[in-house]
Amino acid sequence: MMKDEIEYVDGEYGSVFKEKNSRQIKTRQSSFKSISSNFEQARLRKLNKDLEKAKKKALTDNYKTNSDSHLTAKAQKDIDKKAKAIARLEEKIKILSKEDVPSNYVENRAIKIRNAMMNNIHYNTRNAYSIGLDKENEVFEDSTLEPKEVDNNNESFDNATDLDTNADAFKNIMQASQEEIARNVTNMMNDNNSESSMSDIPVRDDIQVVPTSIERDEIRNIIDTEFEKAKNKEASDGTIISAEEVKNTVAGVFDDIEREANATKVSPEEVASTVAPVSDVNNGYSLSEQNSDNIDDVNINFDDIKKEIEKALSRVSKNEASSAKLNNFDRNGNPRKKYEYTPMTDEEIKQAQENIEYEKYEQIYHDNNMNIGQNVLFNIPNISFNDVFNPVDNSVIVNDAFTTQEKQDVPVRDFPVIVPERSSSNLYENEIHKPLLESTTGVELNKPFMEETFADKDVYKDDRVEEFTFANNDEQDLAFDFSEATSKDISNVMNSTDSLAVFNALRERANTLRAQQLESIRKRDEAIKAAEEADAKALQVKKMFSASQQGYEERLNKLKEFTDALESDCVKNETIAKTAEENIQCNQRFIDENTRRINDYNAMIKEIDSIITLDSVDGNLAIKR
Amino acid sequence: MENQEIEKKMMSIVAEDGSVEEVEVILAFEFKDTKKEYVIYTKNEKDENDNITVYVSNVDRTSGEPKLMGVDDEEEWNRVKDVLRELSKSE
Numbered sequence: 001m002m003k004d005e006i007e008y009v010d011g012e013y014g015s016v017f018k019e020k021n022s023r024q025i026k027t028r029q030s031s032f033k034s035i036s037s038n039f040e041q042a043r044l045r046k047l048n049k050d051l052e053k054a055k056k057k058a059l060t061d062n063y064k065t066n067s068d069s070h071l072t073a074k075a076q077k078d079i080d081k082k083a084k085a086i087a088r089l090e091e092k093i094k095i096l097s098k099e100d101v102p103s104n105y106v107e108n109r110a111i112k113i114r115n116a117m118m119n120n121i122h123y124n125t126r127n128a129y130s131i132g133l134d135k136e137n138e139v140f141e142d143s144t145l146e147p148k149e150v151d152n153n154n155e156s157f158d159n160a161t162d163l164d165t166n167a168d169a170f171k172n173i174m175q176a177s178q179e180e181i182a183r184n185v186t187n188m189m190n191d192n193n194s195e196s197s198m199s200d201i202p203v204r205d206d207i208q209v210v211p212t213s214i215e216r217d218e219i220r221n222i223i224d225t226e227f228e229k230a231k232n233k234e235a236s237d238g239t240i241i242s243a244e245e246v247k248n249t250v251a252g253v254f255d256d257i258e259r260e261a262n263a264t265k266v267s268p269e270e271v272a273s274t275v276a277p278v279s280d281v282n283n284g285y286s287l288s289e290q291n292s293d294n295i296d297d298v299n300i301n302f303d304d305i306k307k308e309i310e311k312a313l314s315r316v317s318k319n320e321a322s323s324a325k326l327n328n329f330d331r332n333g334n335p336r337k338k339y340e341y342t343p344m345t346d347e348e349i350k351q352a353q354e355n356i357e358y359e360k361y362e363q364i365y366h367d368n369n370m371n372i373g374q375n376v377l378f379n380i381p382n383i384s385f386n387d388v389f390n391p392v393d394n395s396v397i398v399n400d401a402f403t404t405q406e407k408q409d410v411p412v413r414d415f416p417v418i419v420p421e422r423s424s425s426n427l428y429e430n431e432i433h434k435p436l437l438e439s440t441t442g443v444e445l446n447k448p449f450m451e452e453t454f455a456d457k458d459v460y461k462d463d464r465v466e467e468f469t470f471a472n473n474d475e476q477d478l479a480f481d482f483s484e485a486t487s488k489d490i491s492n493v494m495n496s497t498d499s500l501a502v503f504n505a506l507r508e509r510a511n512t513l514r515a516q517q518l519e520s521i522r523k524r525d526e527a528i529k530a531a532e533e534a535d536a537k538a539l540q541v542k543k544m545f546s547a548s549q550q551g552y553e554e555r556l557n558k559l560k561e562f563t564d565a566l567e568s569d570c571v572k573n574e575t576i577a578k579t580a581e582e583n584i585q586c587n588q589r590f591i592d593e594n595t596r597r598i599n600d601y602n603a604m605i606k607e608i609d610s611i612i613t614l615d616s617v618d619g620n621l622a623i624k625r
Numbered sequence: 626m627e628n629q630e631i632e633k634k635m636m637s638i639v640a641e642d643g644s645v646e647e648v649e650v651i652l653a654f655e656f657k658d659t660k661k662e663y664v665i666y667t668k669n670e671k672d673e674n675d676n677i678t679v680y681v682s683n684v685d686r687t688s689g690e691p692k693l694m695g696v697d698d699e700e701e702w703n704r705v706k707d708v709l710r711e712l713s714k715s716e
Contacts, residue, residue: 001711002704002707002708002710002711003708003711003712005656005657005658005708006654006655006656006657006708007654007655007656007657008653008654009653009654009655009662009664010634010653011653013634013635013636013637013650013664013691014636014637015637015638015639015645016636016637016638016639016684016690016691016692016693017638017639017690017691017692017693018638018639018640018641018682018692018693019685019692019693019694019695020682020693020694020695020697021695022666022680022681022682022693022695022696023680023681023682023695023696023702023705024678024679024680024681025678025679025680025681025706025709026672026676026677026678026679027676027677027678027679027709027713028675028676028677029675029676029677030713031713031714032651032667032677032679032713034712034713034714035651035652035665035679035709035712035713036651036652038652038712039651039652039653039712091631092631095631095632096631096632
């Protein structure tokens with residue numbers, strides 16, 4: 001059959017170029033419908049096949065998960081892609097099957113499939129986190145489009161009980177369990193006849209019974225509830241709840257939880273005193289040699305300890321949670337003291353601030369050893385702080401109305417002044433910067449600061465000064481009252497005219513010298529640079545000269561050779577010419593000689609001929625008659 | 626993809642002069658032995674007797690882009706007609 005010879009093609013054509021004209025056929029409506037329908041069925045079959053393939057792949061492919069059993073981002077993307085592809089295929093099939101398909105079918109269906117796939121992956125570890133073919137119905141069966149919520153949480157809460165968060169009920173449970181535990185612990189401690197006495201079980205004093213996660217949540221809920229109540233109380237009746245009240249409330253909750261009031265208190269010390277310390281936990285709590293005499297000589301291993309703990313815990317109801325036991329005793333067994341914070345009063349705070357400021361700012365000025373400063377070179381006397389800020393008396397001297405007697409009462413101050421030798425000091429080399437000793441005015445009252453400039457002509461005689469004290473000057477008055485002094489007054493006192501003028505002069509000179517130095521450095525650098533350039537240029541010229549000289553010598557040599565060659569050639573030619581001339585002469589001589597001989601012979605022949613004749617017949621000679 | 630586009634397979638034919646014509650593909654197949662692909666399409670043209678004209682072209686995919694070629698070989702053409710004849714009968 002022709003149908004078996006063909007294979008349907010369900011490709012996408014899009015835009016196609018027509019190279020050549022197509023063949024045409026006219027068909028009846030029924031034939032046309034039949035052909036179309038056959039093609040549609042073929043397409044449907046292919047789509048269904050593709051769908052099956054896609055589903056199988058989605059179920060059997062492996063999807064990577066993280067260490068916490070959550071799918072990796074890549075796996076999730078893969079699942080999304082596959083779900084969408086499956087949804088599209090299903091949509092196409094529905095459309096070709098002439099079913100009604102909503103516009104958002106693909107999106108919703110893809111989400112549903114994806115969620116179903118992800119849900120099943122979590123629980124299917126047999127195929128390395130694939131979904132598994134057995135889950136096909138779960139994943140693809142439900143045709144409704146409402147997606148289920150994804151449960152990405154790995155925890156199973158099937159066994160979780162809905163605990164009543166009622167504080168009273170919780171307290172009752174905790175109380176009962178606490179009583180039970182306390183009884184068990186006490187019994188175990190007091191029971192010496194049992195196989196596994198407490199002495200066999202080493203206990204560490206820092207071990208605490210800690211609640212499970214559920215129990216912690218319980219406690220937290222209670223605390224939160226109490227706080228909420230307190231808060232609401234504050235909001236409702238306007239009363240302010242102090243921190244103390246809140247603390248008491250929380251403490252009250254924990255007090256209810258604790259069982260120390262009703263149980264025998266077992267302090268860590270008591271436990272430690274009856275039990276041997278543990279030396280090596282990993283070896284099953286084997287005992288140290290030091291304390292081996294104090295306890296039973298029984299080998300203890302980890303299994304024994306485990307059994308005892310399980311036995312103790314088995315007496316506690318499964319649904320009752322053990323509570324947290326707060327350690328209200330310190331290491332010495334004494335009750336812990338709660339820290340009580342007492343805030344400072346305003347007075348105390350103010351006093352503390354004043355103390356800080358005093359220490360920071362004022363105390364240092366009461367140090368008797370503090371000197372303002374001493375500069376020997378500038379001949380500034382060493383003035384101590386007390387000299388300035390602790391006047392001798394409180395007399396205010398404002399004018400010259402003081403009597404001589406009063407002036408004489410003013411104590412003389414000897415300042416340890418070191419006056420350098422004028423001849424040895426470099427500063428006084430030019431005799432410019434000598435202090436104005438003769439015209440020194442010392443301390444003057446409220447006089448404006450006078451800055452004097454020095455000039456070369458202002459050279460003073462080199463008078464050595466043996467003593468130099470302000471007190472020698474009658475115009476001085478050291479009793480200066482600073483109680484109403486301005487900053488200018490103080491600066492005038494502190495900085496005498498002479499020293500400042502000297503300083504300024506020296507500074508001026510230093511600046512001048514510095515400028516000169518910079519100028520000289522600049523010139524030096526320029527000279528160096530020029531010298532370097534000249535050297536470079538000379539070197540270049542030298543190179544050029546040597547090159548030209550070399551060229552000249554070469555040419556000279558060549559010329560010499562040429563001339564030599566010419567000379568030798570000339571000599572050769574001369575020789576040749578000479579030789580040729582000699583040859584010519586020889587030849588000439590030869591010719592002459594032979595010519596002479598020829599002539600002679602001819603003459604002789606003639607003469608002979610004249611004498612004898614040669615018979616022409618027989619060739620015999622005959623004398624001529 | 627629109628439902629219409631899925632239900633009906635459409636094709637845009639670009640002529641030599643550059644004009645574009647939208648047609649509906651009603652059948653596409655290839656012979657298993659020759660691997661030659663054929664497409665039968667219609668422009669929904671009906672004559673006075675309600676007969677529908679369909680066009681048959683050979684699809685050439687050798688250059689990557691599909692091109693519509695004519696069916697020049699008579700034997701080949703007869704084969705195609707036989708296929709169409711058979712498909713028109715069965716449903």
